[in-house]
Amino acid sequence: MTAPSIAAPVAASGTKARRGLRPQRILLHAFLIATSLVWLFPIGWAVYTALRPYGDTAKYGYVSVGGSYGFQNFIDAWTRVDIPKFFLNTLIIVVPAVVLTLLLASMVAFAVSRYSWRFNLGLLMLFTAGNLLPQQVVITPLYRMYLALPLPRLVSDNGVFYDQYFGIMMIHIAFQLGFCTFVLSNYMKTLPKELNEAAVVDGAGVFRTFWDVILPLCRPPMAALATLQFTWIYNDFFWALILMFTGDKRPITSALNGLKGQFFTDNNLVAAGSIIVALPTLIVFFVLQKQFIRGLTLGSTKG
Amino acid sequence: MTDPANRGLDQPAAPSGRRRFSVRSRSGVRRRFSLFTRRDKLVLGLIVGIPTFLHIFFIWLPTVASGILSFTSWNGIGLDKIKFIGLKNYSDLFSGIYPPFWPAIQHNIIWLVVFLLIATPLGMFLAVLLDKEIRGTRIYQSAIYLPVVLSLAIVGFIWQLIYSPDQGFINNLLGTAGTPEAIDWFGNRNINLWAILVAASWRHVGYVMVLYLAGLKSVDLSLREAAAIDGASERQTFFRVVFPVLRPINIVVIVITVIESLRAFDLVFITNRGLNGLELLSVLVTNNIIGEASRVGFGSAIAMILLVVSVGPIILFLTRSLREEAA
Numbered sequence: 001m002t003a004p005s006i007a008a009p010v011a012a013s014g015t016k017a018r019r020g021l022r023p024q025r026i027l028l029h030a031f032l033i034a035t036s037l038v039w040l041f042p043i044g045w046a047v048y049t050a051l052r053p054y055g056d057t058a059k060y061g062y063v064s065v066g067g068s069y070g071f072q073n074f075i076d077a078w079t080r081v082d083i084p085k086f087f088l089n090t091l092i093i094v095v096p097a098v099v100l101t102l103l104l105a106s107m108v109a110f111a112v113s114r115y116s117w118r119f120n121l122g123l124l125m126l127f128t129a130g131n132l133l134p135q136q137v138v139i140t141p142l143y144r145m146y147l148a149l150p151l152p153r154l155v156s157d158n159g160v161f162y163d164q165y166f167g168i169m170m171i172h173i174a175f176q177l178g179f180c181t182f183v184l185s186n187y188m189k190t191l192p193k194e195l196n197e198a199a200v201v202d203g204a205g206v207f208r209t210f211w212d213v214i215l216p217l218c219r220p221p222m223a224a225l226a227t228l229q230f231t232w233i234y235n236d237f238f239w240a241l242i243l244m245f246t247g248d249k250r251p252i253t254s255a256l257n258g259l260k261g262q263f264f265t266d267n268n269l270v271a272a273g274s275i276i277v278a279l280p281t282l283i284v285f286f287v288l289q290k291q292f293i294r295g296l297t298l299g300s301t302k303g
Numbered sequence: 304m305t306d307p308a309n310r311g312l313d314q315p316a317a318p319s320g321r322r323r324f325s326v327r328s329r330s331g332v333r334r335r336f337s338l339f340t341r342r343d344k345l346v347l348g349l350i351v352g353i354p355t356f357l358h359i360f361f362i363w364l365p366t367v368a369s370g371i372l373s374f375t376s377w378n379g380i381g382l383d384k385i386k387f388i389g390l391k392n393y394s395d396l397f398s399g400i401y402p403p404f405w406p407a408i409q410h411n412i413i414w415l416v417v418f419l420l421i422a423t424p425l426g427m428f429l430a431v432l433l434d435k436e437i438r439g440t441r442i443y444q445s446a447i448y449l450p451v452v453l454s455l456a457i458v459g460f461i462w463q464l465i466y467s468p469d470q471g472f473i474n475n476l477l478g479t480a481g482t483p484e485a486i487d488w489f490g491n492r493n494i495n496l497w498a499i500l501v502a503a504s505w506r507h508v509g510y511v512m513v514l515y516l517a518g519l520k521s522v523d524l525s526l527r528e529a530a531a532i533d534g535a536s537e538r539q540t541f542f543r544v545v546f547p548v549l550r551p552i553n554i555v556v557i558v559i560t561v562i563e564s565l566r567a568f569d570l571v572f573i574t575n576r577g578l579n580g581l582e583l584l585s586v587l588v589t590n591n592i593i594g595e596a597s598r599v600g601f602g603s604a605i606a607m608i609l610l611v612v613s614v615g616p617i618i619l620f621l622t623r624s625l626r627e628e629a630a
Contacts, residue, residue, distance in 0.1 A: 031432075032439075033443075035443075039446050042464070043450075045464060045472055062472060104354035105354065112351075115347070133362065133366065133610070136568070136606055137609055138361075138362055138365035138369065141364075171361055175361070177357065177358050182624075205346065206346045206347050237456045237572075238569060256457070256460065267463070270464060271464055273460070274457050277457055278454075281453055296517075
């Protein structure tokens, strides 16, 4: 019984080793290496350009080696544009938006996935469809709503939703609720029904069942969604471009539109600025890659 | 009664409403729901009600308003100034009075076709190659998916470094930089859409690849082994065995591809505000809000065209999730 099962892997690895030498494999690797290099090139080129002073590229040309290399462009971009201010704007919006989106989405997801009642399917459809709408479908009336809707002075210095951090945060929450509810309800459906029953027997009410029983079990999808939502909201260009009038209050990605040409006068500075702005998302890529991919694919595959 | 200290199976049913009901109603979910205490009902109402209100108020209400406003003429100031003009906005659009409309339609279609016929299959092809057991597959995957984390605004900046007529990589490589022969990839209206589509596809391919890699992982290995034992070639195995199993993921990818093509905005807007060869429906909607003359009804009519086109993929996606619901 044991002999064949030991022999099998040896045979398998033997064929693999032989296969590895086939010209087809070499061709495959050549193709993949070439594709990867092509894909990495634009970013590599940006890094390379950013490291060279404008004077050197003007003298030797952009496609050249030589001259000095350094971080002066990064320093210039950072200080000339006051990038820290725009990063702070982003932070003010992204952090509460991600936390509240996940909290609110998990609440609906809990209700529709753990209890069966008439409106479950309808609600889920509403949220799922909402997440697929192009933003431009809602923007025209939304813009008018933002100009008219009153907000307390505590969160709005002009008394309305328009041109306020709070307003931008709210549209992100409302919009992203769709995707997160969809993903979280799919996940919660996979948790055993008995959990609810046990909680009821233990005398836990609906809220305790949600907060103490179900929510702690949802850490994996929550971590993935938090990573994804951070990246998406950080990367948002459209909402803040339309709904935030004051350039100085725009989050970094939307602010790029105004900074272009005005501060980033040469391509070396554009390159340095791009890399600085891309840095938070690049950190996500290098540190939280697994979570990010999980978040992306949670919506497309079940569980 | 929700005091944690009071919980525990060892305690007999306390004389509280919920506990009495819950013990009795273990049989059916539906019945248990009807036997919630008043407080439970309130909690459920709130946890469903608050997010649903936000979502409807900020997303669906404007969508419906867009639909209604598309039949009106309004400059956005004073609700009493809204005038119903029937289908005039639509007839104006289609009759070509508004010059950028038909080019925008054409560009959106080109965008969609390039995404569907080139970028998406390429992403799928790479996923199939990288799903095999090959050395360094993680590194290849990372390289191709790197652009996915970048914002489209940054993608525009990065490709400007390659395309710009004076300081860009291509023109410097060709030696045309700064000369009259320099190719203005983003500026020339005959080619800029294609240049933009290269940049957009650069990101989309990685996105599609990630989705398919996840889908391929879920394909039962024994299926492929069975096919291999039956003497199927790799190609046959893929098209006859793997591809059909991937149906759900195919739908997701198609839906995402279509929706992303309709949403396309950032890249074009940061490049040249969507003018001169880069008109898109999304840009026209925006121009009618923040332009000097705000034409709410007209912009809404363009938005409705976007909505009508996106209804197809949305329904496709919903029916797929509904089917899973029933299963």
